[in-house]
Amino acid sequence: MPPILMMAAALAASQATTGQSFEPLTQAGKDAPLCTAEGGLCVSGTREGAFAVTQDGKPVAQWTAKKEQDDDRFLPLPSVLRLRDGSGVLIGVGVRRSQMYSGGNAEVILQRLMLVRWGQNQEREPVTVMEAPYSSDISIRACFDEKDRKQRRDACADQYALTSTLKPAPDTHAKTHGGMPDLMLVVKATNFPRGVSRNADSLAMPALTSADLVEETDTACTYSRRYTFDAVARTYRPDAPLPPCEDFTVP
Numbered sequence: 001m002p003p004i005l006m007m008a009a010a011l012a013a014s015q016a017t018t019g020q021s022f023e024p025l026t027q028a029g030k031d032a033p034l035c036t037a038e039g040g041l042c043v044s045g046t047r048e049g050a051f052a053v054t055q056d057g058k059p060v061a062q063w064t065a066k067k068e069q070d071d072d073r074f075l076p077l078p079s080v081l082r083l084r085d086g087s088g089v090l091i092g093v094g095v096r097r098s099q100m101y102s103g104g105n106a107e108v109i110l111q112r113l114m115l116v117r118w119g120q121n122q123e124r125e126p127v128t129v130m131e132a133p134y135s136s137d138i139s140i141r142a143c144f145d146e147k148d149r150k151q152r153r154d155a156c157a158d159q160y161a162l163t164s165t166l167k168p169a170p171d172t173h174a175k176t177h178g179g180m181p182d183l184m185l186v187v188k189a190t191n192f193p194r195g196v197s198r199n200a201d202s203l204a205m206p207a208l209t210s211a212d213l214v215e216e217t218d219t220a221c222t223y224s225r226r227y228t229f230d231a232v233a234r235t236y237r238p239d240a241p242l243p244p245c246e247d248f249t250v251p
Contacts, residue, residue, distance in 0.1 A: 020168045020181055022079040034076050041080060043091055049074040053091065053116055053126075061116045063125040065093055072097060077111060077134070081168065085179050088117035091126070092166075094134060099251035103141030104157060106251035109134040111166070113236070130227060130236040132185055136162040136248045142202050151207045158196040162189045162221070162248040169226055180229035183236060189221035189248045198247045221245035 025034035025043060033044035033054070045051040049065030049072070065074045077092030095110040111134035114126040143149045143156035169182040194216040196202045220243055227236040 020081060020084055022081045022167060025076070025078045025080060034078055036080065041082075041089065043076040043080065045074055045076040045093070047073045047075070051076065051093065051114075053089075055118075060118065061126050063114075065095070065112070066128070068095075069097060075109075081181075083179065084181070086118075087179075088115060090114070090129070091116055092134075097251045101140060104139045106136070106138040106140075108136040108138070108162075108249060108251045110249075111164070113166075115234075127234055129229070129234065130183070132164070132166075132225075132242065133162055133187055133245070133249055134164055136160065136251075138198075138248070138251070140198065140202075142196075148203060151203065152193075153208045153210065153213060155193050155208060155213055158198070158202050159192040160189070160198065160248055161191075162187065162245075164188070180231070180236075182229075183227040184224060185227060185238070186224045187222060189218040189245060190215045191218055191247070192216065218245075218247070221248055 023036050025036060027034050033042040033052075035042040040056050042054045043051065044054075045065075049067065051061075051063055051065060051074075052059060053061040065072075073096040075094040075096060077094045079092060081090040083089065091114045093112040093114055095112055097108050097110075099106045111130075111132055112128055113130035113132075115129045116126040138160040140158040140160075141156065142158050143152055149156060164185060164187045166183055166185050169184040191197075192213075192215045193208055194212045194214055195205060223243065225238040225240060225242065227238050229235070230237050
């Protein structure tokens with residue numbers, strides 16, 4: 001199962017005490033939209049960022065994603081959250097940024113959470129209410145000759161990975177922020193081998209030992225945050241700032 005769909009399955013399995021949960025979206029075919037299990041709610045999107053939402057086959061929202069970099073590419077994320085009061089849904093949009101290196105590559109995906117309200121003026125676009133890391137997969141070449149290979153014990157790539165889960169939290173503020181659920185973001189960041197950093201030359205490190213050939217959790221970039229909706233600003237705010245973690249968030 002592709003990593004993005006595995007994350008969607010994990011989200012669907014996470015049930016909050018509010019009774020809300022993210023529902024997985026699946027695709028019937030290569031060019032088909034992503035839809036809920038019963039097929040009533042579907043999301044489609046192009047790499048260029050043209051998105052559309054249908055409910056029971058009828059269009060209910062459409063918008064063009066905001067580009068922040070010339071090379072941004074977009075995709076619908078495979079889960080949605082229906083608001084408990086039935087007024088709308090939260091839909092995830094992935095902003096994909098990539099970079100090719102000599103002997104390596106990087107792909108970073110930012111998640112942009114969109115609020116779609118039913119019954120609103122159709123000329124009014126959905127609102128971006130949250131942006132946070134979603135995933136990353138980065139590989140940087142670390143061997144250039146046989147000497148390097150021996151020093152690295154054949155581990156010839158520095159690898160950096162980030163995964164995240166987002167789910168509703170026990171909602172203690174429903175009466176104060178328009179019924180929007182609190183959200184819990186959990187982020188895990190790892191590197192391989194132990195001790196590498198994108199801010200340092202890994203070949204300047206001492207020769208690796210077998211004990212170094214392990215996946216290491218980056219404690220500074222492994223964290224959880226609770227997001228609460230600010231109804232006035234129409235955005236989610238975390239209970240503490242997110243660490244920058246550019247080793248994992250910049251391709």
